[in-house]
Amino acid sequence: MCRQPSCANGEDGALHLCQQPPVSQPELYFFSIEDGHHGSLDKQMMKQAFDDNEFNRWPTPIEIVEEMKAISRISGPMVLAGLLLYSRGMISMLFLGRLGEVELAGGSLAIGFANITGYSVISGLAMGMEPICGQAYGAKRWSLLGITLQRTILILLCASVPIACLWLNMERILLWCGQDQQITKMAGVYITFSLPDLLAQAFLHPLRIYLRTQNITVPLTCCATVVVLLHVPINLMLVVYLKMGIRGVAVAAVWSNLNLVLSLLGYLCLSGVYKKSWEGVSKECLKGWRSLLSLAIPSCVSVCLEWWWYEFMIILCGLLVNPKATLASMGILIQTTALVYIFPSSLSLGVSTRVGNELGGNRPAKARIAMIVALLCAGVLGLLAMTFTTIMRHRWGRMFTQDTDILQLTSLALPIVGLCELGNCPQTTGCGVLRGSARPSTGANINLGSFYFVGMPVAIIMSFVFNTGFTGLWLGLLAAQASCAALMLYVLLSTDWILQAQRAKDLTGAHQTEHESFKFQETCHKAAHDNHASVTTLNLQQLDDCTSDSLPLITVQIVKPEETKLCSENHF
Incomplete structure (x- = not known):
């Protein structure tokens, strides 16, 4: 709680006069303003606070090293977590392979369908909370973190309902698309037992973002x-000992995600990290969805556009000569890109x-x-990655096969x-910058134009017109990644960082008090002049130990010979 000198109450404003003994040296006085106006922070006011040179220079070696340390503290643990969760998926595939070819094909088909229609949507929608929580943490608007967490969970739970309906009708949809009946039946069994995973994912993604935006990743x-350590014995118990077959693999995957949710909740409770931002379940979580959805929907579109591209490539593989070899090779290469993607993805999360x-x-200069x-x-x-x-x-x-056609x-x-990775790494990192600055719609537009208006035509023309076959599909991806990286770099390098800082204040609500503090500077100067004093120091500060709703303070150092001293009363 902030403490201020107590003075006699005025009639309306927060500025008051009181009598004090004469002072012989400069002293600090604190002024605050209470006003009902809520205007947006004027961009010209912000420009006065920053040197233009800060936005036109390269960072110094010391700044680069310090920033690398800051990013690595977030991204390093995320790389390890990504590798561990990647290995969990490989464990599930190994147990599916032990059951037989039909089970492996059915499980793979179900996982692909779930990725397209479910997991990509939930993951993308959850990313809408990332800029809000990240900027709220930087602005010390703690309560906004907790409310955004609640809102995101509710949004994901609502989104899970139509996804669940789609999953329940997956078998019918795949049969209509001409898929093999036996494989489709197995896929239907797998995805039916995966339905509870939607509930786990609705809590898992928001919890991870909630912690990461507070720099908590270890x-x-x-x-x-x-x-991951529990995933193997769970699979052994369900698949081998209880002989649940493909149902056991699906249940084990759900069980693992549930374990992850419970362990994260346990950490929150035991560590007390939640205390600053959690004010209990509030009715406020039922309001304010518009701003969250305006970020969540473009984030979802951006994620889905990229995820779905690889599924389209698999479909095109089936139209090539020797589709069995091309599909198998595509599977190996997608697993490879998924492994390599962990590193730029973690960097993207860190920079976001x-x-x-x-x-x-x-x-804003540090954000740049x-x-x-x-x-x-x-x-x-x-x-x-290229090397x-x-x-x-x-x-x-x-490592995957000995078939000569597939190997070739x-x-x-x-x-x-x-x-492709040479372009994908900067592109993925750029998406993280756009998320952190609350510009997911820009990322969605870049992905749409690059993957579907550049990459897709190139892939089709190279593969089927110029008869380059399987290689042509990857040349299409290369064209998509190159154009995506170029557009991303252009957008990032032309960013107005002062404007982004202003937008952050609007998004977190920090402008409501910050704007008034800037306006109050004139009041301080006038008050000092009226009392025959001179203002020698004027500085805007936000005390770290104040609550999120406390007013920002303007510290004014005035030198005055009279007995009358200006002071203020801060209201909490």
Whole structure:
């Protein structure tokens, strides 16, 4: 709680006069303003607070190192968590393979259908809370974190209802599309027993974002480690000992996600992290959906457009010569890109949090530095990925199969995959910057134009007109990633960071008091002049130990010979 000198109450305003003994040296006095006006922060006022040179220079080596440390503290644990959860998916596929070819095909088909119609939608909608929570944390608007968490969970639960209806009718849909009846039946069994996973995902994604935007990522890795260690015995119990078959694999996956949710909730309760931001279940969570949905829907579209591209590539593979070999090779390469994607994805999550925190804290110059450093790191990751895929092109496929046709296709495509990653790493990182600055619609437009208006035509023309076959599909992806990276870099490098800081204040509601504090500077000068004093120091500050609803303070140092001293009374 902030403490202020107590003075006699005035009639209406927050500025008061009181009598004090004479002072012989400059003192600090605190003024605050209480006014019902809620205007947007004027951009010109903000420009006065920042040196233009801050937005036209490269960061110093010290700034680069410090920012790399800040990003790595977030992204490092996320990489480990991503690798652990990736291994969990591989464990499930191994148990499906033990059951037989039909079970493996059915489970794979169900997982693909679930990714397209369910998981991509839930993951994308959840990302709508990322800029709000990241910027609220930077602005110290703690209560907004808790309310946004509640709203997002409710939105995901509502979205799960139509998804569940779609999953229940999956078998009928796939049969109508001409899929094999036996495989489709197995897929229907798997996805039916996966329905509770929608409930787990509706809590899991918001909890992870809620923690990460507060720079809490190590517990996520610890919880993921426990979940993966339990995943093998759970599968053994359900699939081997209880002989539940494909149903057991589906239930084990749901059980693991439920374990992850419970472990994260346990961490929240035991650590007390929630205390600042959680004010209990509130009716406020039923309001204010418009601003959240305006971010969630474009985020969802952006995620879905990218996820669905790979599914379209699988469909096109079935139209090529020797579809069995091309589909198998595509499966290997998609697993490879999923593994490599963990690294730029984690970097994207880290820079999203950093940019959101800095913009929320009204530090646009630091947000710009975070973007530059993250893009440099993304370039290094892209080069490493390209080197890895090129060197391993003749060896990587042998980890999955010994079929010569599949190995030949895989070795031809892997160097192109590496070139794709050279563009994908900056593009994915750029998406993180856009999320952190609450611009998901820009990312959605870039993905739509790049993947479907550039990449898709190139893939079709190269594969079926110029008869390059399987390689042509990956050349289409290369064209998509190149155009996507170029557009993303253009948008990021032309960003007005002062404007983004202003938008952050509008999004978190911080402008409601900040604007009045700037206006109050004139009041301070006038009050000092009327009392024959001079203002020698004028500084806007927000005390760290204040509550989220406390008023920002203007510190005024005045030198005055008279006995009358200006002071204020702050209301909480």
